[in-house]
Amino acid sequence: MGGDVVIIGGGQAAASCAAKLRALGYGGTVTIVAAEPVLPYQRPPLSKKYVAGELERERLLIRPADWYVEQNVKVERGVAASAIDPARRRVSLADGRTLSYDSLVLATGARPRQLPAAIGGDLPGLLTMRDLADADRLAPDLKPARRLLVVGGGYIGLEAAAVAAGKGLTVTVIEAAPRILQRVAATPTSDYFRALHQRHGVDIREGISLVRLIARDDRAGGAELGDGTTIEADIVLVGIGVLPNDDLARAAGLGVENGILVDGSCRTSEARIYAAGDCASLLWQNERIRLESVQNAIDQGEHVAKVIMGETADYDPRPWFWSDQYDVKLQIAGLNRGYDSVIQRAGSRTGSQSVWYYRQGQMIAVDAMNDALTYSIAKKVLEMGHSIPPEQAGDASIDLKPWLKA
Missing domain, CATH: 3.50.50.60 (FAD/NAD(P)-binding domain)
Known part of the structure; x- marks a missing residue:
């Protein structure tokens, strides 16, 4: 399969989409338009190990520079996309150039909210x-x-x-x-x-x-x-939250509502334009959401690549998140929106515990603090579509592993 794919954005969704296209044998041109003057990099370590001086800049890169050369993925660094013309299938760049596309992927991410x-x-x-x-x-x-x-x-x-x-x-x-x-x-x-x-x-x-x-x-x-x-x-x-970078999409006439509206195939209101990552508003469990996570950016970016290659299955996210603070690793499985009850479970070692979220008796999410085993079990149970009863989740003496076979 050939044609020109242009990906706007320099983060995880953009890099993942480009890599998946090549892994699936896409033979056309792939161009990433990155407003920042660096290759696509990981953002979660910025507020943790990188700012603490424990991680070198090169280790932030999602792929080394030679990968882009070997895979024939062009990265336009330090230049922003300024406009999209869906009718002509063109992207205008801030330096006056234009890029033509057969498929366009918006992986524009989000920006920090500002104080008035x-x-x-x-x-x-x-x-x-x-x-x-x-x-x-x-x-x-x-x-x-x-x-x-x-x-x-x-x-x-x-x-x-x-x-x-x-x-x-x-x-x-x-x-x-x-x-x-x-x-x-x-x-x-x-x-x-x-x-x-x-x-x-x-x-x-x-x-x-x-x-x-x-x-x-x-x-x-x-x-x-x-x-x-x-x-x-x-x-x-x-640090008061973020806003989706959907201005380009809005100016181009695409559907926008707290992010770029996409369907199950991650298509926008224009059939040849897709969106992935923090900027995309997807329908999940009958509700419009944006998933601000690395995992979603990777998975959704890869899903767009599969759709471009002809796959028809809808994107079905399995949300998970994490945060590192001091010597505590918080791992979150699921999405706790709309919970109506919470159960706490003590961990197996000092300082470890988990918080279980339920909606109408159904487990929907878990926060695990320094409790990797509980997180792993809960995540797999959620992915299986099952639910551990609250009375068992809250009893640390009960082994939860059998639920993996339920």
């Missing part, structure tokens, strides 16, 4: 954590005795807080919601990570609104909070 300018969201020196440039800006500032303020108690903010605390910084996390991780986890998981951070000296302030950021020496240097207190900081990092 009215409360200081446009102050110089304000940091986010999404790409390599963000990590490179933050890393030199992580020095002992400096003060870091993290706005937002989600996983990205907490991961950065953990790295900073480990390097001897004074760290404060402020969260407007009543508890950290409220949008993505149940209360027991929030409690676990709050206690973990507090043991490492991090000041966690929940249910506290941000009135405004304060400028010091012409850059972000602190915050005024809703309880009347003021926090001074040398570094201010904002």
Whole structure:
């Protein structure tokens, strides 16, 4: 099979799609358009080992440079796509060039949400954590005795807080919601990570609104909070979620609703245009969702390649996620949206536990903290379409392995 495939984006979905096309014997041209001046790289390590100085830049690369040469995959680095013309099947680049395509893949990812300018969201020196440039800006500032303020108690903010605390910084996390991780986890998981951070000296302030950021020496240097207190900081990092990069799709007339709308084949409203990864809004279990995870980016990118090669099966994701904070590895299987009850299970060693999510008595997700075995069992049971009863999930004396044969 031949023709021109253009992939817009420089992350995991883009690289996975290109690799799968070649693995399946695609003989046409494959071009990746990456706005950043680097080859496609992994993003999860940025807020963990990379910013901590424990991982070299080269090890972030999804594929080494020679792979692209050997596989005849062209990467246009440091140039953004500026427009899509579905009628002519052309992509305009910011440098004035155009690329023609037979199939176009949008793997444009997501961008950090910004604080409103009215409360200081446009102050110089304000940091986010999404790409390599963000990590490179933050890393030199992580020095002992400096003060870091993290706005937002989600996983990205907490991961950065953990790295900073480990390097001897004074760290404060402020969260407007009543508890950290409220949008993505149940209360027991929030409690676990709050206690973990507090043991490492991090000041966690929940249910506290941000009135405004304060400028010091012409850059972000602190915050005024809703309880009347003021926090001074040398570094201010904002981690309040992300927005899908769907502007190109919207301008081209594609269906967009909190992401680029795709069907079971990952096709957009234009038959020759696909979307994969954080930017894609897919229908899963009768609900529109975006799955912001490496696993989904890989799987969905590969699925697009299979569809281009003629496969007709629908994409059926099996969500899983992870987060590393201090010496704790959190592993999440399933998607906890719409849960109505939660069960806790003690782990086999100190500090390990799991949180099980149920909807109308059906297991839908599990958070496992330093409990790889429980995570593995739960993940496989979910993939089998089965459910472990709450009374068994919550009893640490019951062996769950037999459920793998159920």
